[in-house]
Amino acid sequence: MKTAPEDVLQKNYITAEYGIRSWLLTRDHKRIALLYLISITLFFFVGGFFAVLMRLELMTPQGDVVSAETYNRLFTMHGVAMIFFFLVPSIPAVLGNFLLPMMLGARDLAFPRLNLLSWYLYMIGGCYTIYAMVTGGIDTGWTFYTPYSTGYSTTNVVPVVVGIFVLGFSSILTGVNFIVTTHKMRAPGLTWFRLPLFVWAQYATSVIILLATPVLAITLALLGVERIFRVGIFDPALGGDPILFQHMFWFYSHPAVYIMVLPSMGVVSELVTCFARRRIFGYRFMAFAVMAIAVLGFLVWGHHMFVSGQSVYAGMAFSALSFFVAIPSAIKVFNWTATLHKGRIEFRTPVLYAFGFIGLFTIGGLTGLFLATLAVDVHLTDTYFVVAHFHYIMVGGAVMGYLGGLHYWWPKMTGRLYHEGWAKFSALILFVGFNLTFFPQFVLGYLGMPRRYYIYPEEFQVLNVLSTAGASILGFGYIIPMVYLLWSLRKPRTAGPNPWNAKGLEWLTPSPPPTHNFDTTPVVTEGPYEYEEKSADDG
Amino acid sequence: MTGGGFSRRIYYAVGITLLVLFLLTVGVAYIDLGALNIVVAMAIATFKTILVVLYFMHVRYSSRVTWVFVSASFFWLVILLVLTLSDYVTRGV
Amino acid sequence: MTDSHSHVAHQFDDLAQQQDASNLGMWAFLATEVLFFGGMFAAYAVYRTLYYDAFVAGSQHMDVLLGAINTAVLLLSSLTVALGVHEVKRGNNAGLTRYLLLTITLGLTFLVIKGFEYSHKYADGLIPGVHFTLDGPEHVGLYFILYFVMTGFHALHMIVGVGIMTAMVIMTRRGRFSPEYHNPIEVSGLYWHFVDIVWIFLYPLFYLIRVHP
Structure with a gap:
């Protein structure tokens, strides 16, 4: 190979080509990741907007900001936007897309064109859903429970369901891409047990996406058939069984919790090792734990249905199985803690988010055990306790991990460093704000305040005001x-290839990386987190 | 993965076996076996599936990863069917 | 540059890696498809368990013979696909084209017969939500809903399959395939076999519930 001229060497994936066409038709995984970053941020703020209105309404016991009908639409659209259009794609589609090929030492994902198609499907599904929201919205709750969704709701159920159906294919294609890439495109020497835990997490997530999403697709398709043709599949008045809808819905939607949180766990493993300058404690346990969570996550869906009329025996089995998920989750928390123990921790922004994740995920996970306990759940079902629990997992866990990862890899993606002081400040603000928002909701739920109501008895006001303040x-x-x-984008590209002195193949390339990622395919000779050796050399 | 493959004779043999099994499915359906009818029908269908997967889809000489993928998809199908039915068959017991 | 080299996309090192990747990609996609149909089979299993008599009553309106012909047609088409893959590996592109065309013909035959069955069902008033006049047991409608949804999604997959096979014929005519490079044929074949397998289960589950006297 001839040596490339100077200006070619300077080119990175952002400056490789110019013009809107070069972005909309790109097959570069890094550019597609940026497209996703912009689109999911948009949905995050759409979902956030609905949340703001809800919290405003809940400041007082009476309904004075919105009507009951509007409130029903608000919590539904908040859930739909946040879960399907932000949390599910967030880490895989942005950070995974950007990093997976680089962490494997590959030039791109296995199927770049499919990757671009995923983004277009995401946008089609997303735009259609936005259209449905603007023209009347939807008020069924993000769970679309039948028969309300098929027979009674007068809102835009079918368009939203179609939007999510299309989005499902976007997820599935991303999952196929990640799985094949991880299997077939690892650099020489990069064995399975030398993979960064971020890759393991993406792989486990992709497995769940592949095996769960199709069931959601067919469930929503059947829902659409019932609503359009007025035939009884799930509606008991027409001869169907509404519990079957819940079974099929939760077969996807419980594992979907792990679609949202496993990638964050992968991010946290990277952050903890880098900033504690230590090898991860119990690497193989960590890798097996994500896979175990992926599998066990499919065996517990009935714990969402304890009061649905499901058989008592099935309820007991689902309750017992749910406790098993706690084991690999606890392994992960213990091993992160053990990695941090006696580490020389550098308190940079990303690791603050990792701390946030570990603490909040622990609270979210432990309260999950309360809810998995059959008898306790009967008391807590559909109260704010549940709302608080899953926000600790989804926001405290998944979003913290996403933001931590975004801060960690931002210099890699853009070549720029952000203002560390502001970043630390905002990480702190988020932690405080989050706890102030959702901790009172645990108490509210325990006291018996049901979710999904726009009014409430006066004695709950203090806690609700605290929550709104948070x-x-x-x-x-x-x-x-x-x-x-x-x-930071206004500043010059001064980050350098490896601002954190981190391990991992992605840090070997310039920031931002060139289109083909690596000039020569790297050869891997050691595990992913050999920090200690290096510090010994330094000393 | 490519190259190799079976001889043409084997493809014909598998094809004919599939047709015979299909005729067997129809034939058995006309005999009253009570609850066993569905069991036999599903057993034959599963056997036909195994033949198609192993020979027509070449899984017999595919990599271990392919075996894992095939087994995983059927394992997950079993999870879906068994856990869902576990609710319905234990109601009101 | 050798001829086979030009088929390697930039992200792959060599043809073998590319072929392994696309095969594995199809298997991963088929795992998704198993669960997609799996959701419907779960609904079928539940409702058949709950309302067996209604399912028996509904299945009496199936045309066992047409269903049987279709089963045979699909099994044959799987054989022709397998033989087509066999021919391209030996460099016999004329043979490949012949088998692909045969496969398409069998696929279309299946769809035409299915079309006749659907129109008979319409004439007999057996399509819930569209034209349903059957006065059977209480939940007999469920049987027909599942029948139309499941065979409908299967037929949709058949249509896609016929489209893919047509594309393969065009690519073969353009001389794209050789003993070294024929991965698209193999991968399309995997898809076709999967669709066939779905029908292997649909036929006994819908047509043969209780045909014995």
Whole structure:
């Protein structure tokens, strides 16, 4: 190979080509990741907007901001936007897309064209759903329970369901791409047990996506058939069985919780090792734990249906199985803690998010055990306790991990460093705001306040005001990173290839990386987190 | 993965076996076996599937990963069917 | 540059890696498809368990013979696909084209027969939500809904399959395939066999519930 001229060497994936066409028709995984970053951020703020209105309404016991009907639409659209259009694609589609090929030492994903198609499907599904939201919205709850969704709701159920159906294929194609890439495109010497845990997490997530999403697709298709043709599949008045809908829905939607949180666990493993300058404690246990969560996550869906009329015996079995998921989850938390123990921890922004994740995920996970306990769940079902629990997992876990990862790899993606002081400040603000928003909701739920109501008895007001106050801090905390991250783009590209002195193949290339990632395919000779050896050399 | 393959004779043999099994399915359906009818029908269908997967889809000489993928998809199908039915068959017991 | 080299996309090192990747990609996609149809089979299993008599009553309106012909047609088409893959590996592109065309013909035959069955069902008033006049047991409608949804999604897959096979014929005519490079044929074949397998289960589950006297 001839040596490339200077200007070719300078080109990175962002400056390789110019013009809107070069972005909309790109097959470069890094550019597609940026397309996703922009689109899911949009959906995050759409979902956040609905949350703001809800928290405003809940400041007082009476209904004074919105009507009951509007409130039903708000919590439904908040759930739909956040779960399907932000959380499910967030880490895989943005960070996974950007990093997976680089962590494997590959030039791109196995199927670049399919990758671009995924983004277009995401956009088609997303735009259609936005259209449905603007022209009347949907009020069924993000769970679309039948028969309300098929027979009674007068809102845009079918368009939203079609949007999510299309989005499902976007997820599936991403999953296929990641799985094949991980199997077939690892650099020489990169054995399975030398893979970064981020890759393991993406792989486990892709397995879940592949095996769960199709069941959601067919469930929503059947829902659409019932609603359009007025035939009884799930509606008991027409001869169907509504519990079957719940079984099929949760066969996807419980594993979907792990689609959202496993990638964050992968991110946290990277952050903890890098900033504690230590090898991960119990690497193989960590790898097996994500796979175990992926499998066990499919065996527990009935714990969402304890009060649905499901058989008592099935309920007991699902309850017992649910406890098993706690084992690999606890292994992960213990091993992160053990990795941090006696580490020389550098308190940079990304690791603050990792700390946030570990603490909040632990609270979310433990309260999950309360809810998996049959008798306790009967008391807590459909109360704010459940709302608080899953926000600790989804926001405290998944979003913290996403933001931590975004801060960690931002210099790699853009070549720029953000303002560390502001970043630390906003991480702190987010942690405080989050807890102030959702901790009172545990108490509210325990006291018996049901979810999905726009009015409530007066004695709940103090806690609700606290929660709304927290939400406004939280909202502020989400705006700050937007500002300083965008601001950093005005600065010159001074990050250098490896600003954190991190291990991992992605740090071997310039920041931002060239289109083909590596000039020569790297050869891997050691595990992913050999930090200690290096520090010994330094000393 | 490519190259190799079976001889043409084997493809014809598998094809004919599939047709015979199909005729068997129809034939058995006309005999009253009570609850066993569905069991036999599903057993034959599963056997036909195994033949198609192993020979027509070449899994017999495919890599271990392919075996894992095939087994995983059927394993997950079993999870879906068994856990869902576990609710319905234990109701009101 | 050798001829086979030009088929390697930039992200792959060599043809073998590319072929392994696309085969594995199809298997991963088929795993998704298993669960897609699996959801419907789960619904079928539940409702057949709950309302067996209604399913028996509904299945009496099936045309066992047409269903049987279709089963045979599909099994044959799987054989022709397998033989087509066999021919291309030996460099016999004329043979490949012949088998592909045969496969397409069998696929279309299946769809035409299915079309006749559907139109008979319409004439007999057996399509829930569209034209349903059957006065059977209480839940007999469920049987027909599942029948139309499951065979409908299967037929949709058949249509896609016929489209893919047509594309393969065009690519073969353009001389794209050789003993070294014929991966698209193999991968399309995997898809076709999967669709065939779905029908292997659909036929006894819908047509042969209780045909014995």
